[in-house]
Amino acid sequence: MPExxxxxxxxxxxxxxxxxxxxxxxxxxxxxxNLEAEEESDVFSKPEYEGxxxxxxxxxxxxxxxxxxxxxxxxxxxHATKIVSMWSRWKVLAAAASVLLLLFVxxxxxxxxxxxxxxxxxxxxxxxxxxxxxxxxxxxxPQVQIWLAGQDAPLQNNEWLNEIDHETIENELENYDDExxxx
Amino acid sequence: MVNEALILEALKHPSTKRKGFDQLVLACQKQVYWLxxxxxxxxxxxxxxxxxxxxKVWHNIDGFEGNSKLYxxxxxxxxxxxxxxxxxxxxxxxxxxxxxxxxxxxxLDQSGLADGEHIQMLLQKAILTLPDKQKMVFNLKYFxxxxxxxxxxxxxxxxxxxxxxxxxxxxxxxxYMLNQSIVYGN
Numbered sequence: 001m002p003e004x005x006x007x008x009x010x011x012x013x014x015x016x017x018x019x020x021x022x023x024x025x026x027x028x029x030x031x032x033x034n035l036e037a038e039e040e041s042d043v044f045s046k047p048e049y050e051g052x053x054x055x056x057x058x059x060x061x062x063x064x065x066x067x068x069x070x071x072x073x074x075x076x077x078x079h080a081t082k083i084v085s086m087w088s089r090w091k092v093l094a095a096a097a098s099v100l101l102l103l104f105v106x107x108x109x110x111x112x113x114x115x116x117x118x119x120x121x122x123x124x125x126x127x128x129x130x131x132x133x134x135x136x137x138x139x140x141x142p143q144v145q146i147w148l149a150g151q152d153a154p155l156q157n158n159e160w161l162n163e164i165d166h167e168t169i170e171n172e173l174e175n176y177d178d179e180x181x182x183x
Numbered sequence: 184m185v186n187e188a189l190i191l192e193a194l195k196h197p198s199t200k201r202k203g204f205d206q207l208v209l210a211c212q213k214q215v216y217w218l219x220x221x222x223x224x225x226x227x228x229x230x231x232x233x234x235x236x237x238x239k240v241w242h243n244i245d246g247f248e249g250n251s252k253l254y255x256x257x258x259x260x261x262x263x264x265x266x267x268x269x270x271x272x273x274x275x276x277x278x279x280x281x282x283x284x285x286x287x288x289x290x291l292d293q294s295g296l297a298d299g300e301h302i303q304m305l306l307q308k309a310i311l312t313l314p315d316k317q318k319m320v321f322n323l324k325y326f327x328x329x330x331x332x333x334x335x336x337x338x339x340x341x342x343x344x345x346x347x348x349x350x351x352x353x354x355x356x357x358x359y360m361l362n363q364s365i366v367y368g369n
Contacts, residue, residue, distance in 0.1 A: 001353060002356075004361070005306075005356065011325075064208070069208075071234060071238055072204075
Protein backbone atom coordinates (compact mmCIF):
# COMPACT_ATOMS: atom_id res chain seq x y z
CA MET A 1 0.00 0.00 0.00
CA PRO A 2 1.37 3.47 -0.81
CA GLU A 3 2.79 5.16 2.22
CA UNK A 4 0.39 8.04 1.93
CA UNK A 5 -2.53 5.74 2.55
CA UNK A 6 -1.05 4.01 5.58
CA UNK A 7 -1.69 6.94 7.91
CA UNK A 8 -4.20 5.78 10.54
CA UNK A 9 -5.67 9.28 10.65
CA UNK A 10 -7.12 8.78 7.19
CA UNK A 11 -9.49 6.14 8.44
CA UNK A 12 -10.85 8.34 11.19
CA UNK A 13 -11.98 11.51 9.55
CA UNK A 14 -12.45 14.48 11.82
CA UNK A 15 -16.02 15.24 10.81
CA UNK A 16 -18.37 16.43 13.47
CA UNK A 17 -20.97 14.18 15.07
CA UNK A 18 -23.26 15.38 17.86
CA UNK A 19 -22.26 14.13 21.25
CA UNK A 20 -24.04 10.96 22.34
CA UNK A 21 -25.33 10.45 18.85
CA UNK A 22 -25.10 6.69 18.93
CA UNK A 23 -25.87 6.36 22.64
CA UNK A 24 -28.41 3.79 23.61
CA UNK A 25 -28.13 1.87 20.41
CA UNK A 26 -26.89 -1.36 21.94
CA UNK A 27 -29.42 -1.18 24.77
CA UNK A 28 -32.29 -0.88 22.32
CA UNK A 29 -31.30 -4.09 20.65
CA UNK A 30 -31.87 -6.10 23.80
CA UNK A 31 -35.04 -4.28 24.75
CA UNK A 32 -36.75 -4.76 21.45
CA UNK A 33 -36.07 -8.40 21.16
CA ASN A 34 -35.71 -11.06 23.80
CA LEU A 35 -32.97 -12.84 22.03
CA GLU A 36 -29.60 -13.46 23.52
CA ALA A 37 -26.39 -13.59 21.68
CA GLU A 38 -24.91 -17.04 21.61
CA GLU A 39 -22.22 -16.54 19.10
CA GLU A 40 -20.66 -13.66 17.33
CA SER A 41 -20.46 -13.20 13.62
CA ASP A 42 -19.11 -10.52 11.35
CA VAL A 43 -21.09 -7.31 11.12
CA PHE A 44 -23.48 -8.37 13.83
CA SER A 45 -20.68 -8.80 16.29
CA LYS A 46 -19.55 -5.20 16.10
CA PRO A 47 -21.10 -3.39 19.06
CA GLU A 48 -20.55 0.06 17.68
CA TYR A 49 -19.75 0.69 14.07
CA GLU A 50 -17.58 3.70 13.56
CA GLY A 51 -18.34 5.36 10.31
CA UNK A 52 -16.76 8.47 8.95
CA UNK A 53 -17.19 11.51 11.11
CA UNK A 54 -19.29 13.36 8.57
CA UNK A 55 -22.15 15.39 9.87
CA UNK A 56 -25.48 13.61 10.24
CA UNK A 57 -28.69 15.05 11.67
CA UNK A 58 -28.85 14.55 15.39
CA UNK A 59 -30.48 11.28 16.42
CA UNK A 60 -30.64 10.05 12.86
CA UNK A 61 -29.89 6.42 13.65
CA UNK A 62 -32.43 6.44 16.46
CA UNK A 63 -35.15 7.39 14.00
CA UNK A 64 -34.06 5.48 10.90
CA UNK A 65 -35.58 2.11 11.95
CA UNK A 66 -38.85 3.89 12.68
CA UNK A 67 -38.82 5.61 9.30
CA UNK A 68 -38.22 2.30 7.56
CA UNK A 69 -40.96 0.65 9.66
CA UNK A 70 -43.41 3.38 8.66
CA UNK A 71 -42.61 2.92 5.01
CA UNK A 72 -43.19 -0.81 5.29
CA UNK A 73 -46.52 -0.21 7.05
CA UNK A 74 -47.47 2.33 4.41
CA UNK A 75 -46.59 -0.02 1.57
CA UNK A 76 -48.48 -2.87 3.22
CA UNK A 77 -51.57 -0.68 3.65
CA UNK A 78 -51.26 0.59 0.10
CA HIS A 79 -51.01 -2.96 -1.17
CA ALA A 80 -54.20 -3.87 0.71
CA THR A 81 -55.97 -0.82 -0.72
CA LYS A 82 -54.94 -1.79 -4.18
CA ILE A 83 -56.57 -5.20 -3.80
CA VAL A 84 -59.84 -3.61 -2.73
CA SER A 85 -59.79 -1.14 -5.56
CA MET A 86 -59.26 -3.75 -8.25
CA TRP A 87 -62.99 -3.87 -9.02
CA SER A 88 -63.17 -0.21 -9.84
CA ARG A 89 -60.06 -0.62 -11.92
CA TRP A 90 -61.72 -3.42 -13.88
CA LYS A 91 -64.76 -1.21 -14.39
CA VAL A 92 -62.61 1.55 -15.77
CA LEU A 93 -60.82 -0.91 -18.03
CA ALA A 94 -64.14 -2.33 -19.26
CA ALA A 95 -65.50 1.15 -19.97
CA ALA A 96 -62.31 2.10 -21.79
CA ALA A 97 -62.50 -1.08 -23.86
CA SER A 98 -66.15 -0.33 -24.78
CA VAL A 99 -65.30 3.20 -25.86
CA LEU A 100 -62.40 1.92 -27.93
CA LEU A 101 -64.63 -0.69 -29.57
CA LEU A 102 -67.29 1.89 -30.45
CA LEU A 103 -64.64 4.22 -31.77
CA PHE A 104 -63.14 1.45 -33.86
CA VAL A 105 -66.54 0.47 -35.31
CA UNK A 106 -67.35 4.12 -35.99
CA UNK A 107 -64.10 4.73 -37.74
CA UNK A 108 -64.55 1.58 -39.78
CA UNK A 109 -67.98 2.86 -40.91
CA UNK A 110 -66.50 6.04 -42.32
CA UNK A 111 -63.39 4.40 -43.60
CA UNK A 112 -62.74 4.95 -47.32
CA UNK A 113 -60.83 1.98 -48.49
CA UNK A 114 -58.60 1.83 -51.54
CA UNK A 115 -60.39 0.63 -54.69
CA UNK A 116 -59.94 -3.07 -55.32
CA UNK A 117 -58.62 -3.65 -58.82
CA UNK A 118 -58.63 -7.43 -58.63
CA UNK A 119 -59.89 -9.28 -61.76
CA UNK A 120 -63.02 -10.36 -59.90
CA UNK A 121 -63.89 -6.78 -59.04
CA UNK A 122 -63.13 -5.55 -62.53
CA UNK A 123 -65.36 -8.26 -63.99
CA UNK A 124 -68.15 -7.19 -61.72
CA UNK A 125 -67.65 -3.58 -62.75
CA UNK A 126 -67.66 -4.65 -66.37
CA UNK A 127 -71.00 -6.36 -65.87
CA UNK A 128 -72.43 -3.19 -64.39
CA UNK A 129 -71.16 -1.08 -67.28
CA UNK A 130 -72.36 -3.62 -69.79
CA UNK A 131 -75.81 -3.63 -68.25
CA UNK A 132 -75.88 0.16 -68.33
CA UNK A 133 -74.84 0.36 -71.96
CA UNK A 134 -77.42 -2.18 -73.03
CA UNK A 135 -80.14 -0.41 -71.10
CA UNK A 136 -79.16 2.86 -72.78
CA UNK A 137 -79.28 1.19 -76.23
CA UNK A 138 -75.68 2.13 -76.98
CA UNK A 139 -74.73 -1.32 -78.05
CA UNK A 140 -74.88 -0.28 -81.70
CA UNK A 141 -72.02 2.09 -81.34
CA PRO A 142 -68.81 0.48 -82.72
CA GLN A 143 -66.72 1.49 -79.73
CA VAL A 144 -69.25 0.07 -77.39
CA GLN A 145 -69.37 -3.14 -79.33
CA ILE A 146 -65.63 -3.46 -79.30
CA TRP A 147 -65.66 -2.82 -75.60
CA LEU A 148 -68.37 -5.37 -75.09
CA ALA A 149 -66.36 -7.93 -77.06
CA GLY A 150 -63.35 -7.20 -74.94
CA GLN A 151 -65.26 -7.88 -71.78
CA ASP A 152 -65.57 -11.57 -72.50
CA ALA A 153 -62.01 -12.01 -73.72
CA PRO A 154 -59.36 -12.91 -71.13
CA LEU A 155 -57.36 -9.86 -70.13
CA GLN A 156 -54.03 -11.14 -71.43
CA ASN A 157 -55.55 -11.83 -74.89
CA ASN A 158 -56.98 -8.37 -75.49
CA GLU A 159 -54.24 -7.57 -78.00
CA TRP A 160 -55.85 -9.78 -80.64
CA LEU A 161 -58.15 -6.81 -81.31
CA ASN A 162 -55.21 -4.86 -82.75
CA GLU A 163 -54.19 -7.54 -85.18
CA ILE A 164 -57.48 -8.43 -86.80
CA ASP A 165 -59.11 -6.45 -89.53
CA HIS A 166 -62.22 -4.41 -89.26
CA GLU A 167 -64.46 -6.87 -91.04
CA THR A 168 -63.60 -9.72 -88.74
CA ILE A 169 -64.30 -7.53 -85.77
CA GLU A 170 -67.64 -6.54 -87.16
CA ASN A 171 -68.52 -10.19 -87.74
CA GLU A 172 -67.47 -11.04 -84.25
CA LEU A 173 -69.54 -8.23 -82.89
CA GLU A 174 -72.54 -9.27 -84.91
CA ASN A 175 -72.33 -12.79 -83.58
CA TYR A 176 -71.77 -11.44 -80.13
CA ASP A 177 -74.72 -9.12 -80.54
CA ASP A 178 -76.98 -11.96 -81.62
CA GLU A 179 -75.80 -14.14 -78.79
CA UNK A 180 -76.35 -11.32 -76.36
CA UNK A 181 -79.92 -10.71 -77.41
CA UNK A 182 -80.92 -14.29 -77.72
CA UNK A 183 -79.99 -14.98 -74.06
CA MET B 184 -24.70 -8.21 20.99
CA VAL B 185 -26.96 -9.46 18.24
CA ASN B 186 -26.88 -12.95 16.89
CA GLU B 187 -27.41 -13.53 13.20
CA ALA B 188 -28.87 -16.99 13.68
CA LEU B 189 -31.49 -15.71 16.09
CA ILE B 190 -32.46 -12.91 13.75
CA LEU B 191 -32.80 -15.40 10.92
CA GLU B 192 -34.94 -17.63 13.10
CA ALA B 193 -37.18 -14.69 13.97
CA LEU B 194 -37.48 -13.74 10.32
CA LYS B 195 -38.75 -17.19 9.40
CA HIS B 196 -41.93 -16.98 11.46
CA PRO B 197 -44.70 -14.55 10.50
CA SER B 198 -45.38 -13.67 14.13
CA THR B 199 -41.77 -12.62 14.81
CA LYS B 200 -40.76 -11.57 11.32
CA ARG B 201 -41.26 -7.87 11.87
CA LYS B 202 -39.48 -7.93 15.19
CA GLY B 203 -36.59 -9.79 13.64
CA PHE B 204 -36.45 -7.28 10.83
CA ASP B 205 -36.34 -4.39 13.29
CA GLN B 206 -33.38 -6.07 14.93
CA LEU B 207 -31.76 -6.51 11.57
CA VAL B 208 -32.16 -2.81 10.79
CA LEU B 209 -30.74 -1.85 14.15
CA ALA B 210 -27.78 -4.12 13.66
CA CYS B 211 -26.94 -3.11 10.11
CA GLN B 212 -28.20 0.43 9.67
CA LYS B 213 -24.89 2.13 10.29
CA GLN B 214 -22.91 -0.16 8.04
CA VAL B 215 -25.41 0.26 5.24
CA TYR B 216 -25.71 3.99 5.79
CA TRP B 217 -21.97 4.57 5.67
CA LEU B 218 -21.51 2.26 2.71
CA UNK B 219 -23.99 4.40 0.82
CA UNK B 220 -22.85 7.71 2.22
CA UNK B 221 -19.28 7.21 1.08
CA UNK B 222 -20.55 6.64 -2.42
CA UNK B 223 -23.34 9.22 -2.57
CA UNK B 224 -21.87 11.83 -0.19
CA UNK B 225 -25.12 13.77 0.37
CA UNK B 226 -26.97 12.81 3.57
CA UNK B 227 -30.54 13.22 2.27
CA UNK B 228 -29.85 11.11 -0.76
CA UNK B 229 -28.11 8.55 1.44
CA UNK B 230 -31.09 8.50 3.78
CA UNK B 231 -33.52 7.78 0.93
CA UNK B 232 -31.29 5.11 -0.52
CA UNK B 233 -30.66 3.44 2.84
CA UNK B 234 -34.41 3.20 3.40
CA UNK B 235 -34.92 1.82 -0.11
CA UNK B 236 -32.29 -0.82 0.56
CA UNK B 237 -33.93 -1.98 3.78
CA UNK B 238 -37.36 -1.99 2.11
CA LYS B 239 -35.89 -4.22 -0.57
CA VAL B 240 -34.40 -6.45 2.12
CA TRP B 241 -37.84 -6.70 3.73
CA HIS B 242 -39.54 -7.65 0.48
CA ASN B 243 -36.92 -10.25 -0.41
CA ILE B 244 -36.03 -11.68 2.96
CA ASP B 245 -38.21 -14.74 2.38
CA GLY B 246 -36.04 -15.56 -0.60
CA PHE B 247 -32.84 -15.54 1.45
CA GLU B 248 -31.68 -19.14 1.28
CA GLY B 249 -28.80 -18.93 3.71
CA ASN B 250 -26.18 -19.77 1.13
CA SER B 251 -24.18 -16.79 2.33
CA LYS B 252 -24.07 -14.85 5.55
CA LEU B 253 -26.97 -12.50 6.10
CA TYR B 254 -24.80 -9.41 6.23
CA UNK B 255 -23.14 -10.42 2.95
CA UNK B 256 -26.56 -10.73 1.38
CA UNK B 257 -27.63 -7.33 2.68
CA UNK B 258 -24.38 -5.75 1.56
CA UNK B 259 -24.89 -7.24 -1.88
CA UNK B 260 -28.28 -5.57 -2.12
CA UNK B 261 -26.79 -2.34 -0.83
CA UNK B 262 -23.90 -2.40 -3.28
CA UNK B 263 -26.15 -3.15 -6.24
CA UNK B 264 -28.70 -0.51 -5.27
CA UNK B 265 -25.98 2.02 -4.72
CA UNK B 266 -24.30 1.43 -8.06
CA UNK B 267 -27.68 1.39 -9.82
CA UNK B 268 -28.61 4.66 -8.12
CA UNK B 269 -25.40 6.35 -9.22
CA UNK B 270 -25.87 5.06 -12.74
CA UNK B 271 -29.44 6.37 -12.86
CA UNK B 272 -28.42 9.71 -11.43
CA UNK B 273 -25.83 10.17 -14.12
CA UNK B 274 -28.33 9.22 -16.81
CA UNK B 275 -31.08 11.38 -15.32
CA UNK B 276 -28.97 14.46 -15.08
CA UNK B 277 -27.77 13.99 -18.64
CA UNK B 278 -24.47 15.59 -17.82
CA UNK B 279 -20.95 14.34 -17.97
CA UNK B 280 -19.54 12.05 -15.31
CA UNK B 281 -16.99 14.70 -14.52
CA UNK B 282 -19.74 17.21 -13.78
CA UNK B 283 -21.45 14.75 -11.41
CA UNK B 284 -18.18 14.17 -9.58
CA UNK B 285 -17.63 17.90 -9.35
CA UNK B 286 -21.08 18.19 -7.81
CA UNK B 287 -20.19 15.51 -5.29
CA UNK B 288 -17.01 17.36 -4.43
CA UNK B 289 -19.26 20.34 -3.78
CA UNK B 290 -21.32 18.26 -1.34
CA LEU B 291 -18.13 17.10 0.28
CA ASP B 292 -16.99 20.67 0.81
CA GLN B 293 -20.20 21.36 2.72
CA SER B 294 -20.20 18.16 4.71
CA GLY B 295 -19.04 19.53 8.03
CA LEU B 296 -15.43 18.64 7.67
CA ALA B 297 -13.33 20.20 10.37
CA ASP B 298 -10.86 22.80 9.23
CA GLY B 299 -7.25 21.85 9.05
CA GLU B 300 -7.76 18.24 8.05
CA HIS B 301 -7.16 18.79 4.40
CA ILE B 302 -5.55 15.43 3.85
CA GLN B 303 -8.80 13.62 4.63
CA MET B 304 -10.72 15.93 2.34
CA LEU B 305 -8.16 15.33 -0.33
CA LEU B 306 -8.51 11.57 0.07
CA GLN B 307 -12.27 11.82 -0.35
CA LYS B 308 -11.86 13.99 -3.41
CA ALA B 309 -9.36 11.52 -4.80
CA ILE B 310 -11.84 8.68 -4.22
CA LEU B 311 -14.46 10.63 -6.14
CA THR B 312 -12.25 10.55 -9.21
CA LEU B 313 -12.53 6.75 -9.34
CA PRO B 314 -15.14 4.91 -11.42
CA ASP B 315 -18.11 3.86 -9.30
CA LYS B 316 -17.31 0.17 -9.00
CA GLN B 317 -13.66 0.85 -8.29
CA LYS B 318 -14.76 3.40 -5.72
CA MET B 319 -16.92 0.77 -4.05
CA VAL B 320 -14.06 -1.73 -3.99
CA PHE B 321 -11.73 0.83 -2.48
CA ASN B 322 -14.23 1.87 0.18
CA LEU B 323 -15.01 -1.72 1.18
CA LYS B 324 -11.35 -2.70 1.36
CA TYR B 325 -9.80 0.44 2.76
CA PHE B 326 -12.43 1.59 5.25
CA UNK B 327 -14.36 -1.60 5.98
CA UNK B 328 -11.28 -3.82 5.69
CA UNK B 329 -13.48 -6.42 4.08
CA UNK B 330 -12.03 -9.71 2.84
CA UNK B 331 -11.72 -10.09 -0.91
CA UNK B 332 -13.64 -13.36 -0.69
CA UNK B 333 -16.61 -11.63 0.94
CA UNK B 334 -16.42 -8.81 -1.55
CA UNK B 335 -16.31 -11.32 -4.38
CA UNK B 336 -19.48 -13.04 -3.17
CA UNK B 337 -21.12 -9.66 -2.76
CA UNK B 338 -20.21 -8.05 -6.05
CA UNK B 339 -20.07 -11.12 -8.28
CA UNK B 340 -16.50 -10.31 -9.28
CA UNK B 341 -13.50 -12.58 -9.01
CA UNK B 342 -10.99 -12.08 -6.20
CA UNK B 343 -8.25 -11.42 -8.72
CA UNK B 344 -10.25 -8.71 -10.43
CA UNK B 345 -11.03 -7.11 -7.09
CA UNK B 346 -7.37 -7.11 -6.10
CA UNK B 347 -6.44 -5.52 -9.40
CA UNK B 348 -9.22 -2.98 -9.01
CA UNK B 349 -8.07 -2.05 -5.50
CA UNK B 350 -4.47 -1.80 -6.64
CA UNK B 351 -5.42 0.49 -9.50
CA UNK B 352 -7.56 2.58 -7.20
CA UNK B 353 -4.67 3.03 -4.79
CA UNK B 354 -2.32 4.06 -7.56
CA UNK B 355 -4.81 6.61 -8.85
CA UNK B 356 -5.41 8.01 -5.40
CA UNK B 357 -1.72 8.19 -4.68
CA UNK B 358 -1.08 10.00 -7.93
CA TYR B 359 -3.93 12.39 -7.27
CA MET B 360 -2.74 13.19 -3.78
CA LEU B 361 0.86 13.60 -4.79
CA ASN B 362 -0.15 15.84 -7.64
CA GLN B 363 -1.88 18.06 -5.16
CA SER B 364 1.54 18.53 -3.56
CA ILE B 365 0.41 17.43 -0.16
CA VAL B 366 3.04 17.41 2.53
CA TYR B 367 2.33 14.65 4.91
CA GLY B 368 4.09 13.12 7.93
CA ASN B 369 7.77 13.03 8.65
